[in-house]
Amino acid sequence: xxxxPSIVKELIRITDEERVLLSLDERYTxxxxxxxxxxxxxxxxxxxxxxxxxxxMKLANREQIPVTPRGxxxxxxxxxxxxxxxxxxxxxxxxxxxxxxxxxxxAFVEPGITTAELQREAEKAGLxxxxxPSSSNVSTxxxxxxxxxxxxxxxxxxxxxxxxIGLEVVTPQGEIIRTGGMTVKNxxxxxxTSLIVGSEGTLGIITKAVLRLIPKPxxxxxxxxxxxxxxxxxxxxSGILKNGILPAKLEMxxxxxxxxxxxxxxxxxxxDAAAILLLEVDxxxxxxxxxxxxxxxxCRQYAAREVRLAADEAERAELWKxxxxxxxxxxxxxxTKISEDATVPRSKIPEMLERLRQIREKYQxxxxxxxxxxxxxxxxxxxxxxxxxxxMKRVEEAVAEIFKAAVELGGTLSGEHGIGTMKPAFxxxxxxxxxxxxxxxxxxxxxxxxxxxxxxxxxxxGQTRVVLTE
Amino acid sequence: xxxxPSIVKELIRITDEERVLLSLDERYTxxxxxxxxxxxxxxxxxxxxxxxxxxxMKLANREQIPVTPRGxxxxxxxxxxxxxxxxxxxxxxxxxxxxxxxxxxxAFVEPGITTAELQREAEKAGLxxxxxPSSSNVSTxxxxxxxxxxxxxxxxxxxxxxxxIGLEVVTPQGEIIRTGGMTVKNxxxxxxTSLIVGSEGTLGIITKAVLRLIPKPxxxxxxxxxxxxxxxxxxxxSGILKNGILPAKLEMxxxxxxxxxxxxxxxxxxxDAAAILLLEVDxxxxxxxxxxxxxxxxCRQYAAREVRLAADEAERAELWKxxxxxxxxxxxxxxTKISEDATVPRSKIPEMLERLRQIREKYQxxxxxxxxxxxxxxxxxxxxxxxxxxxMKRVEEAVAEIFKAAVELGGTLSGEHGIGTMKPAFxxxxxxxxxxxxxxxxxxxxxxxxxxxxxxxxxxxGQTRVVLTE
Numbered sequence: 050x051x052x053x054p055s056i057v058k059e060l061i062r063i064t065d066e067e068r069v070l071l072s073l074d075e076r077y078t079x080x081x082x083x084x085x086x087x088x089x090x091x092x093x094x095x096x097x098x099x100x101x102x103x104x105x106m107k108l109a110n111r112e113q114i115p116v117t118p119r120g121x122x123x124x125x126x127x128x129x130x131x132x133x134x135x136x137x138x139x140x141x142x143x144x145x146x147x148x149x150x151x152x153x154x155x156a157f158v159e160p161g162i163t164t165a166e167l168q169r170e171a172e173k174a175g176l177x178x179x180x181x182p183s184s185s186n187v188s189t190x191x192x193x194x195x196x197x198x199x200x201x202x203x204x205x206x207x208x209x210x211x212x213x214i215g216l217e218v219v220t221p222q223g224e225i226i227r228t229g230g231m232t233v234k235n236x237x238x239x240x241x242t243s244l245i246v247g248s249e250g251t252l253g254i255i256t257k258a259v260l261r262l263i264p265k266p267x268x269x270x271x272x273x274x275x276x277x278x279x280x281x282x283x284x285x286x287s288g289i290l291k292n293g294i295l296p297a298k299l300e301m302x303x304x305x306x307x308x309x310x311x312x313x314x315x316x317x318x319x320x321d322a323a324a325i326l327l328l329e330v331d332x333x334x335x336x337x338x339x340x341x342x343x344x345x346x347x348c349r350q351y352a353a354r355e356v357r358l359a360a361d362e363a364e365r366a367e368l369w370k371x372x373x374x375x376x377x378x379x380x381x382x383x384x385t386k387i388s389e390d391a392t393v394p395r396s397k398i399p400e401m402l403e404r405l406r407q408i409r410e411k412y413q414x415x416x417x418x419x420x421x422x423x424x425x426x427x428x429x430x431x432x433x434x435x436x437x438x439x440x441m442k443r444v445e446e447a448v449a450e451i452f453k454a455a456v457e458l459g460g461t462l463s464g465e466h467g468i469g470t471m472k473p474a475f476x477x478x479x480x481x482x483x484x485x486x487x488x489x490x491x492x493x494x495x496x497x498x499x500x501x502x503x504x505x506x507x508x509x510x511g512q513t514r515v516v517l518t519e
Numbered sequence: 520x521x522x523x524p525s526i527v528k529e530l531i532r533i534t535d536e537e538r539v540l541l542s543l544d545e546r547y548t549x550x551x552x553x554x555x556x557x558x559x560x561x562x563x564x565x566x567x568x569x570x571x572x573x574x575x576m577k578l579a580n581r582e583q584i585p586v587t588p589r590g591x592x593x594x595x596x597x598x599x600x601x602x603x604x605x606x607x608x609x610x611x612x613x614x615x616x617x618x619x620x621x622x623x624x625x626a627f628v629e630p631g632i633t634t635a636e637l638q639r640e641a642e643k644a645g646l647x648x649x650x651x652p653s654s655s656n657v658s659t660x661x662x663x664x665x666x667x668x669x670x671x672x673x674x675x676x677x678x679x680x681x682x683x684i685g686l687e688v689v690t691p692q693g694e695i696i697r698t699g700g701m702t703v704k705n706x707x708x709x710x711x712t713s714l715i716v717g718s719e720g721t722l723g724i725i726t727k728a729v730l731r732l733i734p735k736p737x738x739x740x741x742x743x744x745x746x747x748x749x750x751x752x753x754x755x756x757s758g759i760l761k762n763g764i765l766p767a768k769l770e771m772x773x774x775x776x777x778x779x780x781x782x783x784x785x786x787x788x789x790x791d792a793a794a795i796l797l798l799e800v801d802x803x804x805x806x807x808x809x810x811x812x813x814x815x816x817x818c819r820q821y822a823a824r825e826v827r828l829a830a831d832e833a834e835r836a837e838l839w840k841x842x843x844x845x846x847x848x849x850x851x852x853x854x855t856k857i858s859e860d861a862t863v864p865r866s867k868i869p870e871m872l873e874r875l876r877q878i879r880e881k882y883q884x885x886x887x888x889x890x891x892x893x894x895x896x897x898x899x900x901x902x903x904x905x906x907x908x909x910x911m912k913r914v915e916e917a918v919a920e921i922f923k924a925a926v927e928l929g930g931t932l933s934g935e936h937g938i939g940t941m942k943p944a945f946x947x948x949x950x951x952x953x954x955x956x957x958x959x960x961x962x963x964x965x966x967x968x969x970x971x972x973x974x975x976x977x978x979x980x981g982q983t984r985v986v987l988t989e
Binding site for chain 1: 677717757933938
């Protein structure tokens, strides 16, 4: 194993010695992400410019070495895993916020900046960058773009791709191209920006991005509604949206999530409730006041047994704390957490919840459900122990059934985590062979040597299962 | 010229006799759009299903016959022109609104429905489909999707692509695929939906679309601000946006537009004004009241000599009438109207206006400027007479300079009309050869026989000019 010394020498020539990691322990740090599997790269390189990356891609094509770009490594689907070894391009040193242009409401960034830093800088300028994946303190904008990250704001504000108007990209064969530009309106040729965003690092390496910002909403208010029947919480969601209210966030937690949180850090949540909805509206203060009152009334109308209105910012933060604690809380139950993001049309949420209940019983698993109910993007999480082979086999089957349920209900395998190494086996079920073939044609046309982030998105021949173990 | 009788027979077998037009006068009706040039198709077919279109595409590939899909024929860039003859697929009989799903805030439509009809149906359901190209009474949703149409609402609400979440598409080689789905969040593979939207009918024929709707804003108010200096109107635009107001529409008219309108239909516009801004805000009534007052104040602060606030819906409609009259008014001046849509970052609008003034003087042309100033999408229109060869030569040079100015100012050739037959010669100037090559690779991978809408977007070898004459 290992790269030919002449190639290492060339990588050092393109960058410098300090930016090429070769030792086993250093490489090991870049062998995993927040999903499953450990794949050791042969070398980790920290590029500092598009030109360096272009040179590396040309070298990689000449020598047939796989290249995997990597941001914060928070992917839940295996995006940055160097499955075939080769070169990991760690983008974290290209982390400058180049400029916030208040006149044009745009930000120019390098890919290695964290999502949270961009959000803070936008806020300082009185502006707002809505996409809010929960890993925002660690995840990079480059990773968010590669995966088209979502988050709670998706319901009202859309997802990452709705805020990307231009890119600088190094193609798989090492050309530097620019896509889109500085204007929201742009129909000059095919929309390569949207094609590259969400392509999970398989079609190009983003080296610069132009992001659209919006004016910061001047006010926001939140409430928590507690339900005895999960189906009532689903009806309340539809009721709110039908009444012309578009909340900034509309999240739900099922009983298992509520209990996990209370067990982890008592927060005054009702242990006997079937479901909790957390809702936030933002905008003009008068609109916010009226909408939060109306939303509370609708929740009560759909049999919420209690509605807690946050009176101020402190209480608002307190309400959201419960939701933020779900992930750490459930991680305490067992060591292995399989976080899914199958997404259904919002009207199908009650049916999806019922299907998830059946799957939990059939496979006798610890399955917790929470997530972005307002846009149909639930997070069924299975808590297991990866050392228990029998349990993991049941997990794999349960996950396959979750995907099947989502697709049968008119939904999709993945709302915001991506396909990566975890879900390729199920692509054809959703897309059909012709649909998948049209995607594959693009990959082949752009990356004829299959150098850039191989083994992602597209199933290998005979691949039929979820990748939970190597 | 003319198709082999056996092919005509096969087209009739796939559809039926009544849906295959062969006579010269019938074919002539489908030989032009709202741009330039007349290209006679060999046959016009009215498909009624994706299956029929798939069969036609397979036949066309086998026999190497070009196919051009067509909606309302309102394209300003030549999208539906059958440049190489062959088959025109007139999509106007696939015009059903299949369903408005209020629970999920989505509409299912066939491509032949007009934009205005969809807007009306959405409104009846208390919902809102924001994209508003000015041809909406005639243009079809299929055409809007193919061209990624914009309109005044682009500033606040984005453009057509922001409202398309799923498609059924017949590929150039005659496979029926589905892209996206019924959820806003969907990261299952490449975003083929966004790739096909705006591809000007060169990558697939849209046979069904799933469109996202939003709650209808409960209130709206409009104002007109009159400026003696064009540069002040530009500053007012920046001032409004910097103050956290995101108007639903923010349009401008220059002196030439104002005079054309007053000459055509006196509307009480000030003939001596340098520019008019028309602004509308929508949303919660309290927010709307406050924002319109604030916007008026900002306009005055930037030297507007007069601000007219519409007191009610009737006055509001009256204000917008002036803007709607610009196109018909300028068409009265001379018979040939060349409508451009070069778009610049909004902060560059004053500079772009100055460049347009210089171009007008240099080429001694009747150049009128109006458009969507809020998002940088201006419409410089040149009014000429296509029988005057010398004038048309100057028009061609002026248009080339307009494109050059837009790109130099960080903008784009086309904000909402598309490239079509009009702008291919300038693609490389904006995208570079590598960027254009990545687009071409997709076209070749999807349509290896170059059957679907050829001679659009991509320049022919040696093509250097605007297509204003055949």
